[in-house]
Amino acid sequence: MSATADKLGVNIGLSAAIVSVAEDEPSVIVVRHDKGGDDALPFGPFDPSHHRTLESGLRSWVGEQTYLDLGYAEQLYTFGDRGRHLVTPGEGPRVVSVGYLALTRQSGALKAPETYWRNWYRYFPWEDWRKERPQIIAETIAPALRNYAKAATGDELVERRRDRARLCFGLDGRPWDEERVLERYELLYEAGLVQEAARDGRDTAKTVEPLGAGMVFDHRRILATAISRLRGKMKYRPVVFELMPPTFTLLELQRTVEAISGVQLHKQNFRRLVEDQGLVEGTGKLAAPARGRPAELFRFRREVLRERPAPGVRLAGRPRGR
Numbered sequence: 001m002s003a004t005a006d007k008l009g010v011n012i013g014l015s016a017a018i019v020s021v022a023e024d025e026p027s028v029i030v031v032r033h034d035k036g037g038d039d040a041l042p043f044g045p046f047d048p049s050h051h052r053t054l055e056s057g058l059r060s061w062v063g064e065q066t067y068l069d070l071g072y073a074e075q076l077y078t079f080g081d082r083g084r085h086l087v088t089p090g091e092g093p094r095v096v097s098v099g100y101l102a103l104t105r106q107s108g109a110l111k112a113p114e115t116y117w118r119n120w121y122r123y124f125p126w127e128d129w130r131k132e133r134p135q136i137i138a139e140t141i142a143p144a145l146r147n148y149a150k151a152a153t154g155d156e157l158v159e160r161r162r163d164r165a166r167l168c169f170g171l172d173g174r175p176w177d178e179e180r181v182l183e184r185y186e187l188l189y190e191a192g193l194v195q196e197a198a199r200d201g202r203d204t205a206k207t208v209e210p211l212g213a214g215m216v217f218d219h220r221r222i223l224a225t226a227i228s229r230l231r232g233k234m235k236y237r238p239v240v241f242e243l244m245p246p247t248f249t250l251l252e253l254q255r256t257v258e259a260i261s262g263v264q265l266h267k268q269n270f271r272r273l274v275e276d277q278g279l280v281e282g283t284g285k286l287a288a289p290a291r292g293r294p295a296e297l298f299r300f301r302r303e304v305l306r307e308r309p310a311p312g313v314r315l316a317g318r319p320r321g322r
Contacts, residue, residue: 012046013097017226022106027117040216067112072242073102099222103242148191185224236312241300249295
């Protein structure tokens with residue numbers, strides 16, 4: 001280890017993407033440490049003298065910071081890139097953060113100060129295909145990425161950047177893959193199209209209006225990782241039911257899956273899917289809707305965890321408006 005690295009040191013931080021779905025919209029908890037500053041995911045230090053494990057440390061300070069008792073949580077990745085905490089002379093140690101995905105159900109407004117639910121499409125407006133292909137892709141992202149490709153040195157790099165843009169954003173007839181959230185954000189970062197690129201001093205940073213709302217440090221990258229993980233995992237594990245109440249209608253379940261995946265699903269195919277896979281069972285009771293006919297209430301069949309190795313909600317829809 002160099003003398004500089006030894007002098008600066010490294011601290012371990014813990015960052016949590018705490019996700020919920022309410023009124024058909026996916027939300028994440030953010031905190032505001034500075035008035036008028038960017039949103040941040042809840043985060044805090046790991047204290048090895050008091051925290052037995054990383055996860056116990058996460059649960060401890062998240063409870064203190066948000067007043068929530070976390071349920072389902074899983075570790076995502078370790079984030080330590082420069083730009084996360086800009087190290088300047090006298091600033092102190094560099095922070096390496098361990099990111100977590102946590103799922104919870106909303107029960108009214110958050111009571112902790114300076115703590116809010118935010119729609120995650122605020123930070124990634126190009127990810128919501130439920131109604132149509134987001135206009136921001138054709139109007140802003142695709143032209144900017146074509147210019148980014150043209151600016152490369154050498155034909156090989158030009159074509160590599162074009163292929164990456166096609167693959168990530170479904171350009172030139174390529175299909176949209178909802179799981180590539182992190183890859184899309186990283187491409188926009190490298191092309192200088194998000195505000196974090198300018199903040200981190202990347203040479204490619206553009207003067208155009210940044211895409212999506214920024215977050216402090218590399219919290220938007222952590223959130224993109226969490227969304228990618230959740231979109232992929234719910235296809236082979238029943239994690240979506242961590243976001244559902246004890247009983248629900250099949251339409252409520254479908255709207256929750258659509259909110260997370262960002263794609264619209266075929267109603268009858270979805271119902272056939274969850275019933276044929278034994279994911280739910282009827283309760284014999286009916287919901288009392290505000291309007292229209294009452295719908296049957298269902299609950300998650302926990303027995304499916306013992307019956308099949310990979311019980312999940314495999315999407316049966318396609319984004320519209322390509």
